[in-house]
Amino acid sequence: MSTATDSLSDVDRRAADDGDVRPPFRRLAIMALVAVLLAVICILTVLPGLAPPLPTRGGERVVELDPKQVQQVEVVPRDGAPYSFARKGDAWVMSRPQGADVVPSDRLDGFLETLAGLTRLVVIDEPDQNLAEFGLEPPRAVVTIRGGKEVTLALGDRNPPLTALYVQILPGTNIVLAGAVLLWEFDKLVVLSKTQPVEP
């Protein structure tokens, strides 16, 4: 007839002889607990170090801007009448000589978020540049952004391969080359300014 100690190891048997009877499932449970603790420590400390780092983008920003703080965007184009956009709650309202209209907010948000994310690809800081060669005399448009810090930009032409746009951060005189995506976003504002006003 088997006894409870028949299935124990020598260590357990000695422990049993000493009067310390610890059933195997209890030891297993302790070992499982230790394993779980080790796994948690590993997940918290070791694994994050193994994950590849997120790519980062260096370089100085074209402008320091928090898009959420912006309340007004004023545009003075090379040709045509000036117009401006003002934030009204979650919406944007365009004001122009023909009147005021609510415009799709993603157009303004897209422009501001793009501008805020751009870095200076090249800075031309040589004095006495012929600004006309960069499309900056007169510029395609002068854009003033208000709310938080006021920023004024002069937008010029794209560079010859059309990859980037010449910009001046006024009143500075340097010419900054920013990604051409800025012009793509700005052109959406131009399209808004050219749409017919909504009849009341």
Next chain:
Amino acid sequence: MLKTSRLALALAVLVLTSAQARSDEGEYVLNKDNWQKAEGLLPDPVLKRVKSGDYSFKVVPLDAQKFRENYSTTYWAASEANEGKYELDAETCGLKDKATGKMPDWVFGKPFPKIDPKDPQAACKVAWNFYLANQMGEGAGATFTLNGIDRNGEFRRIKLWLHANSYLGRHKKDDDNPENLRGTTLSHAMEPADAEGVNILGQQLNDWTSQDNIWAYIPQTRRSRRVNAASRSDPIAGLDIFSDDLNCYAGKVEYYKWKMTGEGEVLAPIVGPYALKQNPVGPSRIEVPIPYLRGAYETPGAEGAPWQITENLVFVKRPVWILEGESTDPYYNFGKVIMYVDKDMSRIYWKNVHNRAGEYFYTAMCGYHFSKSEDGTYSATTPNMVMGVNDKTDRAALGGRYSSQFLERDFDPQYFSLRALSRLSD
């Protein structure tokens, strides 16, 4: 006498005017002498190259109704019947069956046959119409080349074959889809020696959140390894072409945040432009002979950019939606991508790509051919070629340009497996 002269003059003016009108409406070659005709019809970097003499395009008139008939009668009927059946998951842009609230396992035809550009989800709906139209041909395969080309001509050539099977948007539902896939691909590099035997298996799972599964088999190590899905935005073998150029966008719809930015017309690169003949060669296999799209680099005496196509590609005026797509994956190399999508045929013809710094650097031109069965109930649209041009480096790559393809309506799912991936190079 004076009266007769005036009449003759008037007649001459009339004849000349009508001849001019005919040439405006008819076939013409767009080049540096008449580039103004394409203002607003081509992306700026492309028009600039037409203006400089790099490109000349043969523009042909199009019968829009006949072009529409490049797709099967069943496709258009199914599209109409799909109206109101589907919606989108707001968070992921995933397709949702209104009846079940879940991702459907088969949707033939456009899930969204009517697009309202003012709808905030319009861009995502257009993207789904595009994605599912890609899959109507079911299975397909072709052997083709990738050619790296600079101003001096071809500098690298890779020959490979690519086989693909689709589950989600096919004409006839395939119930044998044990892994719940939207589609799967298998490719095998044949030349040159340093690329020979490299095989790639891709799987797109039919859900709203998972990344693509991609495995690459490298013969030198005799091992298959998993590859990040973002590698679709890496240059293929150092060429100016990317895996994501297949159909001009090869990822899952959910992988991008889509935005509708406008509508317009473009000159669309097409082989044909009407449906090519399908030749059945087996119970489920069909062959489609296709004219070869010769490049300027292989055409003696050709002028302009060596990577432009000189034969068998025509351009037709098509109405398009202009979409923006942007990946949320930080490892994806592209920033904002602008795509021109046919309103009716759901093809992306052009895409302009910005890098993560917002710098425009790359345009892909995606040319298609269409093929249709004799009875008109089955059709396929296939990316025939990609001309990828890096405007930063003034270099390009041509991909595709195969002169025959097969369509397979009953692929064995086991063919697209990890086992097949390694065995291909044994």
